[in-house]
Amino acid sequence: MNMMHEIVKEWLEQEKIDLFIGYKVVDGHPLPCFFTRENIDDVDNLVESKARYPLEKIAAKVYSTHPEMKIGILARDCNQRALNVLYVWNQLDPEKIETVGINCCPSPAREHADCSYLEREPSGPLKTLIGIENNLKPEQAEVYSQEERFKRWSYEFEKCIKCYGCRNICPVCFCKECSLEHSDLIKKGELPVEIPIFHLVRAVHMAGRCIDCGLCEDACPANIPLRLLYREVNQITARLFDYRAGTDSGQSPFSILGENVTLEPMSL
Amino acid sequence: MDYQMVPSICPYCGVGCGVLLEVIDGKLAGTLPLKTHPNNEGKLCIKGWNLHEHVVSDNRLLFPLVKEEGRFREVAWDEAIEISAKRLKAIIEEFGPDSVGVLTSAKMTNEANYLIQKFSRAAIGTNNVDHCARL
Ligand code: SF4
Ligand code: SF4
Ligand code: SF4
Numbered sequence: 001m002n003m004m005h006e007i008v009k010e011w012l013e014q015e016k017i018d019l020f021i022g023y024k025v026v027d028g029h030p031l032p033c034f035f036t037r038e039n040i041d042d043v044d045n046l047v048e049s050k051a052r053y054p055l056e057k058i059a060a061k062v063y064s065t066h067p068e069m070k071i072g073i074l075a076r077d078c079n080q081r082a083l084n085v086l087y088v089w090n091q092l093d094p095e096k097i098e099t100v101g102i103n104c105c106p107s108p109a110r111e112h113a114d115c116s117y118l119e120r121e122p123s124g125p126l127k128t129l130i131g132i133e134n135n136l137k138p139e140q141a142e143v144y145s146q147e148e149r150f151k152r153w154s155y156e157f158e159k160c161i162k163c164y165g166c167r168n169i170c171p172v173c174f175c176k177e178c179s180l181e182h183s184d185l186i187k188k189g190e191l192p193v194e195i196p197i198f199h200l201v202r203a204v205h206m207a208g209r210c211i212d213c214g215l216c217e218d219a220c221p222a223n224i225p226l227r228l229l230y231r232e233v234n235q236i237t238a239r240l241f242d243y244r245a246g247t248d249s250g251q252s253p254f255s256i257l258g259e260n261v262t263l264e265p266m267s268l
Numbered sequence: 269m270d271y272q273m274v275p276s277i278c279p280y281c282g283v284g285c286g287v288l289l290e291v292i293d294g295k296l297a298g299t300l301p302l303k304t305h306p307n308n309e310g311k312l313c314i315k316g317w318n319l320h321e322h323v324v325s326d327n328r329l330l331f332p333l334v335k336e337e338g339r340f341r342e343v344a345w346d347e348a349i350e351i352s353a354k355r356l357k358a359i360i361e362e363f364g365p366d367s368v369g370v371l372t373s374a375k376m377t378n379e380a381n382y383l384i385q386k387f388s389r390a391a392i393g394t395n396n397v398d399h400c401a402r403l
Contacts, residue, residue, distance in 0.1 A: 019269075027275060029304045031288060034271045051303035051310070058271075061292070066269050163314045165301070219301060221311040 004074075005043050007100055011072055012037045017098050020072035021059055023049035032058060048074070048102050054171035054215060056082045060091045067093070075099035078213035081246025082171035085211055091174050127223075131155045134217065134225040138232045150196075153229075157195045159222035166202065166216035166226055172209050172245075179205060199229065207233040211246035269293060275302055278316040279375045283307060285316050296320045322375075356392065365393035372399050 011017045012035070023046065024033035030049035035042055056079055059071050073079060080099060086092040123133045132141060132152050144152060167173045167180060179201050180186055186198055193199075210230040217227045237243055272291040277284050286305025290298035299319040303310035322328065332348035333340040343351075359367060370388040372381050381399070388397045 026273075029275055029286075029302060031273045031275060033273065053300065053303065058290075061297075062269065062271070065292075069269070161313060163312060163317060165312060165317060168317055169300070218303070218310050219312075221308075221313065 001044055004048075004100055004102070005046055008035060008046060008072060009040055009043050011098060012040055012043070015070075017070045017072035019062075019069065020046070020074075020100075021055045022046045022074040022100075023051075023053075025049075046074075052076070052078070052213070052215065052218075054082070054169060054213075055079055056086055056092070057171045057174075059097065060086055060174065063092050063096065067096075070096050070098070072098045072100065075101055076104040078104070078211060078215075079171075081211035082213060084246050085172045085209060086174070089172075089174070132225050132228065134223065134228065136225070136228055138228065138235055141228060141232070154195050156222075156224045157199050158192050159224060160193050160198065161221055162191055162193050162198070163221060165219040165221065169215045169219040170210075171213065171215065172206075172211060175205075199224075199226075203229050203233045206230045208237045208241070208243055209245050210234055273300075278312065278319055280315040280319070281374060285312055287312065287316055287319055289320060296323050360392065366396060368392050368394050369396035369398070370394070372397065374400050 008020050008022070012020065015037075018036070020035040020043070022033060022035060023030045024035075024042070025031075025045070025047055026033075030047055030051050032053045032055060033046075035046060055073050055075075059073055062069055062071060073083070075083065080101070083092065083094075083097060083099070087094045122135070123131070127133065130152060132155075141149070164180065167178060180198065185201055187194065207230075210233070212227065212231060212234070214227045216230075217223075217225065220226055234245065237245070270291075270293050274289040274291055276287050276289055278287050285308035286302030288300040288302050289296060290300060297320065299312075299317055301308060301310045301312045301316070308316075332343050332345060334343050334348065334351055335341075356368065368388075370384060370392070372384045376384075385397045388394055
């Protein structure tokens with residue numbers, strides 16, 4: 001039993017939480033798992049897991065049907081940021097959530113880390129030549145001329161198989177009616193997707209919402225640098241509105257979009 | 269509330285991606301990619317992502333139906349098998365075994381598919397067997 005087990009057991013016993021969402025190894029695979037008071041010895045099997053799943057999305061699912069439940073969550077930094085976004089959009093009640101923070105992405109302050117996002121494979125020669133490398137920082141992607149940048153992004157977007165995995169796995173995608181299924185915007189049953197509409201529609205919706213967890217890119221069968229794309233739009237949001245999703249309080253500036261306010265395109 | 273994540277394999281095609289079936293209070297509620305499965309490494313195609321839908325679909329056939337005078341009637345398995353056998357026999361006698369074609373399914377096990385091809389070749393006597401994954 002380690003410290004994490006002790007804390008979770010104590011919280012369950014003291015009824016601080018009714019269930020704890022963490023990971024447990026089943027047949028060699030770390031899987032999201034619910035730990036409860038009734039089955040408290042099982043908490044000894046709680047692990048951190050390098051593979052990340054959107055635990056907070058699962059919590060939001062529980063909240064939608066059992067709003068009275070007090071939920072504990074194993075939280076890396078990305079989970080914590082996603083939780084903050086879910087709170088401000090009323091998908092979860094912060095009063096009902098307790099988190100156990102765990103080691104996360106490496107930083108100067110943190111050498112060791114447990115995260116599935118750590119070891120990205122370097123891009124192959126074709127992608128380096130005509131595509132966009134996944135590991136680039138936004139400023140590095142901006143060195144290409146506009147024309148070349150569009151060509152390179154188009155190469156990436158053309159690979160999309162329209163699996164909707166990027167949306168399905170995303171912890172902060174929770175709209176009941178998704179624009180990516182709106183027949184006026186996206187044609188049904190056609191591949192390749194319209195370029196760049198499909199990806200830009202999602203990118204625009206992620207501005208001020210994406211918390212840069214990288215789960216979408218992890219789930220993308222076409223290895224499209226989605227995280228970089230949403231980083232770009234979030235940089236614009238930060239520059240124009242001084243808003244950072246997941247850390248700043250309040251809903252994103254785009255929540256005011258509607259009848260009274262329109263966003264005129266402005267030169268950046 | 270009861271919540272289970274059940275690891276399984278996507279039955280839709282030969283890739284055999286690892287999936288996680290989300291079971292809430294005993295009901296299949298969603299599918300996630302199994303991140304640590306060597307075949308798909310946390311990725312799925314659109315069929316895999318919506319795997320649970322063909323189990324919970326309202327259109328799913330749960331019992332045999334016999335069409336009589338344009339309308340479907342629910343029947344027991346024995347009766348359904350008897351009717352099928354009689355009609356198949358009559359068709360084979362009149363038009364020969366190659367007048368029958370058998371479509372099997374990618375959503376069944378290897379063993380079930382083996383049985384069906386055996387049934388087509390040995391019982392009916394035709395090589396007309398095909399499969400939806402042979403697109
Ligand atoms: S990185 Fe991807 S999955 Fe994560 S919040 Fe942003 S869009 Fe969603
Ligand atoms: S996950 Fe990748 S392939 Fe699937 S819809 Fe999103 S961008 Fe396209
Ligand atoms: S998820 Fe798609 S690619 Fe994977 S096994 Fe199922 S049908 Fe095949």
